[in-house]
Amino acid sequence: MVDETGNLWFGTKEGLSRYDGKSFTNYTTAQGLVDNIVVSMLEDKTGNLWFGTKEGLSRYDGKYFSNYTAVQGLANNSVHSITEDKTGNLWFGTNGGGLSRYDGNSFMNYTTLQGLASNIVLSITEDKRGNLWFGTSGGLSCYGDNCEAIASAENRKDKKNVKKSFTNYTTAQGLVDNFVMCITEDKTGNLWFGTSEGVSLFDGKSFTNYTTAQGLSNNVVRCIAEDNSGDIWFGTYGGGALRYNGNRVEETGSQNRKTEKLVKSFTNYTTTQGLANNKVISILVDRAGNLWFGTNGGGVSRYNGKSFTNFTTAEGLAHNTVLSITEDKMGNIWFGTDGGGISRFDGRTFTNYTTVNGLPDNSVTQIIIDKQDNIIIGTNFGIAVLKYLTTTLAVNNELRNIPAQNSLPSEELKNYIPSIEIYNSATGYPVKDVNSGQNTMFCDSKGITWIATGADKTGLVRFDYSAVNKNLAPLTIVFKNIKINGTNICFYSLSSEKDSTTKSQQEIMTYGKLLSDHAREELKNKFGDIRFDSITKFYPVPENLILPYTNNHIGFEFVAIEPARPYLVKYQYMLVGMDKDWSPLSDKTSAEFNNLWEGTYTFKLRAQSPFGVWSDPITYTFKVLPPWWRTWWMYLLYIIVMVSGVVLIVRWNNRRLIAQKNKLKTKIVRATNTIREEKEKIQKANELISEQRQIAEEQKKIVEEKNKDILDSIHYAKRIQYAMLIKREYFEDYIPEYMLLFMPKDIVSGDFYWAHSKFNDPQKPAKENMHWYLAAADCTGHGVPGAVMSMLGMSFLNEIIKNNDSLTPAEILHTLREKVIKELGQNGDAENSKDGMDISLVRWNFRTNEFLWAGANNPIYLIRNGQFEKN
Helix, strand or coil, X not given: CECCCCCEEEEECCEEEEECCCCEXXXXXXXXXXXXXXXXXXXXXXXXXXXXXXXXXXXXXXXXEEEECHHHCCCCCCEEEEEECCCCCEXXXXXXXXXXXXXXXXXXXXXXXXXXXXXXXXXXXXXXCCCEEEEECCEEEEEEECHHHHXXXXXXXXXXXXXXXXXXXXXXXXXXXXXXXXXXXXXXXCEEEEECCEEEEECCCCEEEECHHHCCCCCCEEEEEECCCCCEEEEEECCCEEEEEEEEEEEEECCCCEEEEEEEEEEEECHHHCCCCCEEEEEEECCXXXXXXXXXXXXXXXXXXXXXXXXXXXXXXXXXXXXXXXXXXXXXXXXXXXXXXXXXECCCCEEEECHHHCCCCCEEEEEXXXXXXXXXXXXXXXXXXXXXXXXCCCECCECCEEECCCCXXXXXXXXXXXXXXXXXXXXXXXXXXXXXXXXXXXXXXXXXXXXXXXXXXXXXXXXXXXXXXXXXXXXXXEEEEEEECCEECCXXXXXXXXXXXXXXXXXXXXXXCCCCHHHHHHHHHHHCCCECCEEXXXXXXXXXEEECHHHCXXXXXXXXXXXXXXXXXXXXXXXXXXXXXXXXXXXXXXXXXXXXXXXXXXXXXXEECCCCCECCCEEEEEEECCCHHHCHHXXXXXXXXXXXXXXXXXXXXXXXXXXXHHHHHHHHHHHHHHHHHHHHHHHHHHHHHHHHHHHHHHHHHHHHHHHHHHHHHHXXXXXXXXXXXXXXXXXXXXXXXXXXXXXXXXXXXXXXXXXXEECCCCCCCHHHCCEEEEEEEEECCCHHHHHHHHHHHHHHHHHHHHHCCCCCHHHHHHHHHHHHHHHHCCCCCCCCCCCCEEEEEEEEECCCCEEEEEXXXXXXXEEECCEEEEC
């Protein structure tokens, strides 16, 4: 029985069960039922539930049971039927029964029990007479008007009396092999069957078979198609594609006597001719006459009658194994792949859809288009129906839908998401998978889709999409239970309910047993501060709930009444007062909220049915009280304490300030006297400082005059030093390309450079003279002492060269050393002067290009042929 809220009630031999679409709630004699054997039930106009049992009658008002037996006047305790008349009278029939059956399924199933040749169906087609042909792993099955006499049935006038049934054909009737993988009817009405051992042609009376002996490249034929010219194409598993021309006429005989002969021949196409792969498993002839070949691993090939064009994942195809191909009314080509989902080709680019977009599985064995222009997709996990696509970009705050068959290019389809309906065992339909093969999912002329599943119980499924019972009514949602601090509570035990029977029954329903007095007292001690006005019927939920802050953890258990497919119901909720948005979609039927702040909250809940219909939200409002330290009277106490504290602090501070004021006066008097004394001392100190400043200014003038005299002497010494230095013009006569860096630290320098030339013949050019000397020296000390040493060094060098122009640089430096020691009186004692100089000296013979060097505490850096050397 279905009650007014949508719950299902089941009467069993073990009691009564209520199913809300998610879980069962059981009632037995322990909860107050008169007997556990329930055989009839009814809901009356007032909402009371009546249950007929073997031992009497029970009425349930949502809170407790009232029982009636023969003692109260019932005719018989065995009540097998209940009804209510127009006036509201209840009639109870004894010693009777009935049977109810509910079927909301639009599928009709066929298996070997109904005559099918095998439960593994590999191909389906419909002939021009309206008969359906099924290729199975056990032969052919024909379903239609007297398939045993196809030719004669065409001429029968009384076709209404012809009974539809299965007629099977196997090798016993001439079929080349019982494993039939594909079926095609040509324009003349002949049926072609591809098997694992060749091809059979059926003309309505007998079979004609073709194998490799007759010209096939391979006996495993997976697909067959007829092109616009009437040629038959076969896709083989390993031998490529073949074209069969059975209408070609050739002239034979001599030149004088020619005859015409009908020639039937095969033409083979493989990878040598450009085919993507030799394993061809699907064929399509599009409206332009192109042939499309889906292969196992090579992608798809398009043949325009002259050449092949191949498409793989490199061009955007979802997967390189293409199991099925179809063309929609807009000219788009759809491909079902083995692992990549489906691909839509608009003539330029591909658009792919996978499980991410809503497909039940990425292994797509079949794609067909039914009479309502739906794209039906067969997968390894049931079927999917693609009806339309929804834009992700809202226009005027509305989402726009477009048909699945449309002319939009792939680039624009990026802004749309597919709307896909799934029919499989998970959604309550007897389709677990769809076989691969040619037309193993087929839409006949009446719009019925036939699905080959290969299952033992549903080898062949007849699916009428237009007859699917879609319940578009919103679901009814109920709150089943309220938990406090994660605990189930029998709110009747906390209420002022005086009826002990009701309390006992509700405690048993909540805890499965009666509570002892001690347990009931513990429950009140723990949750006795909870307040509520009343409790709802059937589902014991408190109304106008008020929670103390110690019990601010609340949980909701809820359910939408959907007995058929509750696992497809999705829920969203939000707690107004805490949440800003709805929660994500979920199939979870509970929600918990912890550590709620004081305030009034409203729990809002809505549900989406299996067909996408949203229910109106239901609400539950409750209140959480603040803790005692955040109550209004505590806040008032806080204010009083604060004000009192401020007053006390102000008073205490006033006393403290007065005391400080008196102390400050005493300190000010003392400080004034001290300041006066210090002022007198400062005045005396200022007078002394003034006298010292005058003395300092006079001394400053003396120092400035002395300093000026010293600087004048030093600048004069600078002129003397620069006069002794070699001029730049001198270097230009000997080495035009040179660099001279002379940067004294002080006014006069302790460093110097020196050059000297000794002419053998003053009349000859400088380059032909014998020797040219160049030195760079760093004297000890800076300023005037260094300058004195530099002028002394230049004088000594000039004197040494003047006396002997044949000395080597080493001999010159040795002589220079002796002269410095002698002139400065240096004998090695610590008290004597240790002045001297670091120097590098070279002699350059321009005629021989000989270069001699000697140094004192200085190395030589030599660059020769681009190489740097240090000595």
